[in-house]
Amino acid sequence: MKTKKPVLSRSYLYKTIVLSTSQLVLAGCSNTMSAKQAEPPASRPAYEKIAEHYLLNTSFTAQGQDERIRFVILHYTALNQADSLAMLTGPQVSTHYLVPENPQWRGGEPVIMQLVPESKRAWHAGVSSWGGWRALNASSVGVEMVNRGYTELPSGWRQWYPYTPQQIKAVSILLKDVIARNQIQPYNVLGHSDVAPLRKSDPGPLFPWKQLAGMGIGAWPDPQTVEKHLAGRAPKQAAVVLEVQQSLKRYGYDQIPQSGELDEDTRKTISAFQMHFRPADYSGNADAQTEAIAKALLEKYRQ
Ligand SMILES: [Zn+2]
Incomplete structure (x- = not known):
C-alpha cells in the first residue's frame, strides 16, 4: 500500500530545515559534523509525512545495517501435493514458497505458491545453524518442493524419489529471483540437511545442486x-x-x-x-x- 506524501509549503520547509540543523548541533551526535554538512539535500524534504501522528526525518542513513534475509533453505515436503498444502497452511509449519511437482505454466512462466510473504518469518528450518547463525527462520527464505522424499528398503537402503525436470526448472527461476533481490551469497544457498544435519535429509541426494550451480545458483567447487x-x-x-x-x-x-x-x-x-x-x-x-x-x-x- 502506498502512502501519500503531503505537499510541503515553502515556509514550512524552511522552518523544518532550520529546526533540524540547530537540533543537530545541540545534540552533538558527531563532533566533526558542521551545521553546513548536516543540512539535508535540497531535493528532499527534511521531514516526511510517512506515518500517522509524527513526522520522520529520513535525510540521514546509517552505515551500520545489513540485509535481514541472508539464507535460502530448500526442502522436500515428503508428502503429495494436497497433503503438502494442507500441512504448510496449518498451524505448525510453513514456508515462503511451495513448488508443485508438476507446476502449471502460464505464458511460459511457472505458477509457484507463496504461503508467507518474504517480509515475515516462515516456520521451516526449526533448530538450525550455519556459519555462526542460529535459528535460521528469522534470517532465511524457505522453499518447499513437493517430493515424497524416500522409502526405506528392507536392506536399510533409502530409495529416493526424483524431482521432475519441470519442477527443477521452476525452482531455478524462483531461486534466481530470490537470490538477486535479497543479495544472498552462493554459500548461503542451502538444504535443510546443511543447517540441521543431525536430524534432516532434505532435499536429499537427488536434488541437482551441480546443475543449479551451473546456472549461477549456489556454491560449487572448481x-x-x-x-x-x-x-x-x-x-x-x-x-x-x-x-x-x-x-x-x-x-x-x-x-x-x-x-x-x-x-x-x-x-x-x-x-x-x-x-x-x-x-x-x-x-x-x-x-x-x-x-x-x-x-x-x-x-x-x-x-
Ligand atoms: Zn525440511
Whole structure:
C-alpha cells in the first residue's frame, strides 16, 4: 500500500530545515559534523509525512545495517501435493514458497505458491545453524518442493524419489529471483540437511545442486582446485578425521564435533555435506575427496 506524501509549503520547509540543523548541533551526535554538512539535500524534504501522528526525518542513513534475509533453505515436503498444502497452511509449519511437482505454466512462466510473504518469518528450518547463525527462520527464505522424499528398503537402503525436470526448472527461476533481490551469497544457498544435519535429509541426494550451480545458483567447487587438494590421493582413501571436521566447521557446518573421531554426529554431518557436493557417495566416511571438496570450497568462498 502506498502512502501519500503531503505537499510541503515553502515556509514550512524552511522552518523544518532550520529546526533540524540547530537540533543537530545541540545534540552533538558527531563532533566533526558542521551545521553546513548536516543540512539535508535540497531535493528532499527534511521531514516526511510517512506515518500517522509524527513526522520522520529520513535525510540521514546509517552505515551500520545489513540485509535481514541472508539464507535460502530448500526442502522436500515428503508428502503429495494436497497433503503438502494442507500441512504448510496449518498451524505448525510453513514456508515462503511451495513448488508443485508438476507446476502449471502460464505464458511460459511457472505458477509457484507463496504461503508467507518474504517480509515475515516462515516456520521451516526449526533448530538450525550455519556459519555462526542460529535459528535460521528469522534470517532465511524457505522453499518447499513437493517430493515424497524416500522409502526405506528392507536392506536399510533409502530409495529416493526424483524431482521432475519441470519442477527443477521452476525452482531455478524462483531461486534466481530470490537470490538477486535479497543479495544472498552462493554459500548461503542451502538444504535443510546443511543447517540441521543431525536430524534432516532434505532435499536429499537427488536434488541437482551441480546443475543449479551451473546456472549461477549456489556454491560449487572448481574441479581443478579439488584436484589440487586431492594431491594424488585416491578419492576414497581415508583422510584425517579432524582435518575434515575443521574444514566443514569453517565452511558453515558449525554443529560438527571437533573430536578427531568418526562419531555419529560427525558421520551425519559429513553425509549432509556429501549429499550436497558429492551425491554419488554420501556414506559419511571422511575420505580424501570429501576433504579436497571442502578445502576447494573454503578457498573459493571463505578466504
Ligand atoms: Zn525440511
